[in-house]
Amino acid sequence: MKKDEFKKLYNQEVLKRNKKPYNFDADEEADVVIEAYNPLCGDKFNLYLNKEDSDIKSAHFHGFGCALSKASTSLLMELIEGRNKTEKVEKCHTYLEAEDSGSSKRLQNEVQKVFAEMKNFEGRVDCVTLSWKALYDKMKNDED
Amino acid sequence: MKKDEFKKLYNQEVLKRNKKPYNFDADEEADVVIEAYNPLCGDKFNLYLNKEDSDIKSAHFHGFGCALSKASTSLLMELIEGRNKTEKVEKCHTYLEAEDSGSSKRLQNEVQKVFAEMKNFEGRVDCVTLSWKALYDKMKNDED
Amino acid sequence: MKNIKDRFPIFKSHPDLIYLDNAATTQRVDKVDDLLDEFNRKDNATIHRGVYELSAKATARYEQVRSKVAGFLGSDNPNTIAFTKGTTESINVVAHSFIKKRLRAGDNIVVTVMEHHANFVPWQALCKEMGCELRVASLTPEGSIDTLAFERLVDKKTKMVAITHISNVLGTINPIEQLIETAHAQGAPVLVDAAQGAALYDLDVTKLNYDFLAFSAHKLFGPFGVGILYVNPEYMGDMQPYTLGGGIIQSVSANEVTFQSYPFNLDAGTPNVSGVLGLGAAIDFLNELNRAECISHTHELANRCVVELARVKGIRILGGTQMQRSGIVSFALENIHPHDVSSYLNGDGIAVRAGLHCAQPLHYFMKEPSTIRISFSIYNADNEIDILIDSIKSLKKFWEQ
Amino acid sequence: MKNIKDRFPIFKSHPDLIYLDNAATTQRVDKVDDLLDEFNRKDNATIHRGVYELSAKATARYEQVRSKVAGFLGSDNPNTIAFTKGTTESINVVAHSFIKKRLRAGDNIVVTVMEHHANFVPWQALCKEMGCELRVASLTPEGSIDTLAFERLVDKKTKMVAITHISNVLGTINPIEQLIETAHAQGAPVLVDAAQGAALYDLDVTKLNYDFLAFSAHKLFGPFGVGILYVNPEYMGDMQPYTLGGGIIQSVSANEVTFQSYPFNLDAGTPNVSGVLGLGAAIDFLNELNRAECISHTHELANRCVVELARVKGIRILGGTQMQRSGIVSFALENIHPHDVSSYLNGDGIAVRAGLHCAQPLHYFMKEPSTIRISFSIYNADNEIDILIDSIKSLKKFWEQ
């Protein structure tokens, strides 16, 4: 990744969300706490979800991570708040698929597209998908 | 090793001793039986020694091995019969040293020289030194 | 198979070399040499969490090889594949990190008497440690597994069946599909030692249904120091680490440690990155080949070799003509020790192996203290058999002079 | 040190590369690349009992490397040296094949909090298994081992002391001579993890008197997949095999197995012959170097780097200025995560590592969740520090815009 690519990508959405992450606090009373942890780099976020029936009433997160993981977790919180479970799983799935397949076609949302492009960050895909994967795995497991 | 080198070396002493090895029989009554064994190729000889005081009254051997190991064991039997222990250790030592150092200077005996040259057999030194090492190790151990 | 030899640089510097020691290690194909050299000079980096380009690229390529190997075995799950040091380490991993904790005194493990030490000693040691029985399946005089006897050995107490696909001494191609069925009928998982077969034979897991499979890169035209372990997804969750160290840790404090999951819990220490990429290039080469043609080429060579050897007086060939034989032929020569034979053959530029070939139990069983092994690969040719036979005949003459 | 860089082919294809990840892996020297390529194309063969020329030559060269490594460590006994996959495997071998059977419940093993996972997790797991205590020596705030505290940890129940020569995060050079004396005074054998030091520092066993020493070829300009274990002759007889398989067997029947003795009982499976010969070439290169000059070169770079970094606002450098520091500097930057830093530096062609560097206990101890590591080698130059510092400053500007 060249420096201007770096700047371009960080500029658009990442730095903004890194500085002002959405719902960045520890909600100790949450119904569900999911840990998203990367042992190789030490990034660790807790995702705090409050449910109402099968809907997510509120989604908060807190922890330590790079700008990419923080911004992408922040985006995840924005997106899932108010959603029901199936929608959430679908969202994560669509997103992770885009990461995997290299296609962002199925992603409608402009913001999501930016994140899907992040896989071009050499060696940083793990950062971007950290919380999405953790949430997806948890949801899938609960289903089974 | 080229084929004519092979033939030259085998011709002189090896084939003779391989066909008519010295004292090639199992002396089940022997005072000492030493096993000389190479696990990689399966060569295995038993050395049967009969003592009188610290002298070797008789030295026999039996087993399975290639022409080099058989001939060299045969030579060893010839050399140690009638010797006392110190002489034996000395003989083996001189010989193994010659193998190691690449020098056959200290070896007086013409026959021994041939064997010392056997280390030029690519990858066959182990065959040649098999019984000599086994005897030497045994003698050294008994000393300690 | 005519132009294949040109792909192997060793024959450029040794045009007269008749290399018949392919069961020990194959020669390296140009593609592998090129890749290794290029990686060393231009792309060298270690993997994981290097966020600079060289390292990120090496990481991506390393993981691509995992997918490639999975595909090579017919699996669409790259995470079934772990990288090891070789077949030997792969088998040890299964013994130590999978089956050990499932063993109770009185259980048994079934192997065959034709196993390479790598697929014999780890099970033997484990059985001894855990108070279990090692059951060694016998062979027919021809050198095939006695399938009826095998069936009787496997029972409800059998916790693992470990069998070789091809014997590295006899060349026997075992009916592994059938043996696997027998084992599965008793609920026993099966490890296939594919060291000798992986280069040319189809080992598709969807057809053969093995649970574990092991092979080495250096026997399929690839580099030393790299091997593969395939683990059935059903058992992946049970795989513990083997060697402990960096790269496999989830979290560690003074009192606690948690590990990543298979296959990443087997990558302790800096991996052999160049070796793994070299394996990838070797598999690319294998995928280019018409493997059916390669198999019939090596089988024909071996069969003709058997016929020609049988004509030489005083030769005993291991295994019969009824068994399924790969490109391997082992024999002994009356009155001339295998090492003397191989030294003499070397004088004619012929490279063969002499000894026990890491298969002592088989040699005891066959009552041969030592043998000479000829093993063919894709670059061998018919006229090499003529030279071999001539050399043996001339040795006999020299010996009997 | 001017012309040294020309010896490293990677800088020909990447002339602007500023490679500061030498603690992870060093670049390969031309001599090693040349040897590997030549071996692969012209000399490829496996070792032991190949009685044909290629194999006999490979065997002889392989064993020569054993002598060379012994000589490199000041030992005149080649059989003190075993070849492994790397430092990690070497340490596991000592844990599993030497010390395990000497441990009784209530014994203890002493390590330090600055150990790499490779020299921490194996001992931790062993202690857990055997009911022993893992004692973790603490550091001064400066990042040096607290030698007084260390002395109190070692007692008559200490069955092993395992310490790193150089911390792969702090760069601390430990007073191993003194620590070894402390351990020996209590009768405890000492393993030195020399992964970071073996390339440049004098690790002569006759001076330092360690009992076990481990290092990896890939950190001394050599290939991946090869490591060294040195064992004091006093303990050689106690070394059991680790991985089981061919090449280490003395004799095996259906019921019994006996093994060869150390170091040959560690060579299970086909060895990484090319890798070992590559290590030999790397040691030849090291022997050519003026190592004292190399050490002062890398120390000067690291020291200047510390000074320059300290001037940048918001930077926390791990370890102090009082400690003995090798060519390694780790730091954290206020408000900018190490991965963001390293991605940005990559944009300027600078390769550094970010994360926990396989040293979680140390990071917990230092209360840093993650750091950026700069590690210098002989081919790095002063102006690279300028570029590094400029890049960090420009990142800060971009971040705070």
Ligand SMILES: Cc1ncc(COP(=O)(O)O)c(C=O)c1O
């Ligand atoms: C201090 C230290 N010990 C052990 C290791 C492990 O070495 P390897 O990964 O080559 O096994 C490393 C490097 O990764 C290290 O820096």
Ligand SMILES: Cc1ncc(COP(=O)(O)O)c(C=O)c1O
């Ligand atoms: C049948 C068989 N199994 C296992 C092995 C061991 O393979 P490696 O030495 O590559 O670990 C070999 C070859 O040596 C073999 O032929």
